Amino acid sequence: MGLLAKAPEGRIAELLDARGDRPGHDWLRAPEIGSVMVRGRTGGTGAPFNLGEMTVTRCTLKLASGEVGHGYVQGRRKACATAAALVDALMQTECADAIRRAVLVPLDEEQAARRATRASKAAATKVDFFTMVRGED
Amino acid sequence: MYVAVKGGEQAIGNAHAWLAEERRGDPAVAELGIAQIREQLAQAVNRVMAEGSLYDPDLAALAIKQARGDLIEAIFLLRAYRTTLPRFGASRPVDTADMACDRRISATFKDVPGGQVLGPTFDYTHRLLDFKLAAEGEVPPAPERDPATGPVPHVTGFLNREGLIEEEPGVDTIPPDLTREPLEMPAGRPLRLQSLSRADEGFVLSMAYSTQRGYARNHAFVGELRIGAVAVEMDVPELGFAIEIGEITLTECETVNQFTGSKSEPPQFTRGYGLVFGQTERKAISMALVDRALRWEELGEDFEGAPAQDAEFVLSHADNIQATGFLEHIKLPHYVDFQAELELVRKLRREAEEVRSSALMGGLASHDGQEAAE
Known part of the structure; x- marks a missing residue:
């Protein structure tokens, strides 16, 4: 679900729809936009404190075959939350493997590539210290 | 009227x-x-x-x-x-040790594990206007290098091992929330940090600068400054477990401060902490300095009367929306208020006039009396 939460705008729907029509569903909770209070810890490891909020969109749906899917995505993205919930529900059906290959694997690879690019750029800015020759006599 | x-x-x-x-x-x-x-x-x-x-x-x-x-x-x-958003809940505290760092520097240890990573910084630029930006042009891609895999531990962890710095033992209390309960004094550290994290950058910067200039001096080193993405996890009741609900960029600053010890604490380094949304390092460093200054009481230090030590002063004036709301409201119509003031001043002037004229009369009378006595 972490992969789905962080997927770029529209990407889940794109991958999901590429493999055919979406199954029908009923809403148990229609997509809604809200906030989550993000917490940190004093000194990084101490007591929790409230840092500030972030926007989150969530929904819950039920497939005709009965599986319940939850979608939680970062930001205000009702279409993405819907697609995420459908993927979550379909992962409980017999087409779980197909969905994994069609949606989750590409999302995972794309996320890993984005991370690797940033990490490589950061690594290029790492300081290599060298010792100046000291006059020691 | x-x-x-x-x-x-x-x-x-x-x-x-x-x-x-x-x-x-x-x-x-x-x-x-x-x-x-x-x-x-x-x-x-x-x-x-x-x-x-x-x-x-x-x-x-x-x-x-x-x-x-x-x-x-x-x-x-x-x-x-x-204020219009329903609150779905609170996240688990983010794990900044697990940050995917774009930038990570330490001013205290040169050879820190994980290295000194500069990231996309204004530091070391010449602060000369770049007229190339006024013309349209493509930017060449930034150089890349194989990233070292391995942990990027918090610098304060090293000092902890020697016992030279105060510990930050993890507890799991529910922190107070400024957005739900009004700020009340005395404010504990979690409440102070929430307030400082959303405080006006200029105000926090000035408060921090005042401590550097000697008002509640507590010489600070930037033990570590890191900027990067952290995962946000939340326990979701309908699932019964925690899921990642997103990823945010944070700036974290940990300062290491001189401390000669007090009645309750041994000589050791103490800590100031800053954590702010986004790439916001000026604010995060300022926050850490002010956090440290506000900790005088729990560390058994003296109150020197410095503004940055006064939690009531700092926290009550740090929020720019509260400040601007109260400041700017005075430009809105106050016709009736002012009418009352006008009436009051007129009345006071009338009364002052009456006192003066009666004093003048009295003065003449006493003058006459004096003369008569002589």
Whole structure:
């Protein structure tokens, strides 16, 4: 679900729809936009404190075959939350493997590539210290 | 006598129409898109998210456009929007040790595990205007290098091992929330940190600077400054476990401060902490210095009467939306208030006049009396 939460705008729907029509569903909770209070810890490891909020969109749906899917995505993205919930529900059906290959694997690879690019750029800015020759006599 | 009236709807409507036109500026110049602001004015977006206390780059960019670049006005818009959102819950505390660092530097240890990673920084630039930016042009891609895999531990962890720095033992208490309960004194450290994280950057910077200049001096080293993405996890009741609900960029600053010991604590280094949304290092460093100054009481230090030690003063004046709300309201109509003041001043003048004239009469009388006595 972490992969789905962080997927770029529209990407889940794109991958999901590429493999055919979406199954029908009923809403148990229609997509809604809200906030989550993000917490940190004093000194990084101490007591929790409230840092500030972030926007989150969530929904819950039920497939005709009965599986319940939850979608939680970062930001205000009702279409993405819907697609995420459908993927979550379909992962409980017999087409779980197909969905994994069609949606989750590409999302995972794309996320890993984005991370690797940033990490490589950061690594290029790492300081290599060298010792100046000291006059020691 | 002022009689209550209403009116001005037409004038207000026209003023707002003109504002919209002025906001757009010269129609011959291309209109600014939200995505352009989000991508190219990222530092403004970061500041609005941090002080608006809501992490959403698109909304912050929209607020900046609507506010014509007035960042406090944009923060106000974001804060107002925030109040309309239902709260789904609170996250687990983010694990900053697990941050995917874009930048990570230590001013205390040269050879820190994980290295000194500069990241996309203004540091070491010459601060000369770059006229190339005034012309359109492509930017060459940034160089890349194989990233070292391995942990990037917190620098304060090393000092902890020797027992040279105070510990920050993890506890799992429910922190107080400024957005639900009004600020009350005395404010514990979690409440102070929440307040400082959303405080006005300029105010926190000035408070921090005052400690460096000697008001509540506590010489600070930047033990570590890190900027990067952290995962946000939340326990979801309907699932019965925690899931990742997103990823946010944070700036974290840990200062290491001289401390000669007090009645209750041995000589050791003490800590100041700053954690802010976005790439916002000036604010995070300032926050850490002010956090440390405000900790005088729990560390058994003396209160020197410095502004940065006074939690009531710092926390009550740090919020730019509260400040600007109260400050700017005085430009709005106060006709009736002022009418009352006017009446009062007139009355006081009348009374003063009466006192003076009667004193004058009395003075003449006593003068006469004196003369008679002589």
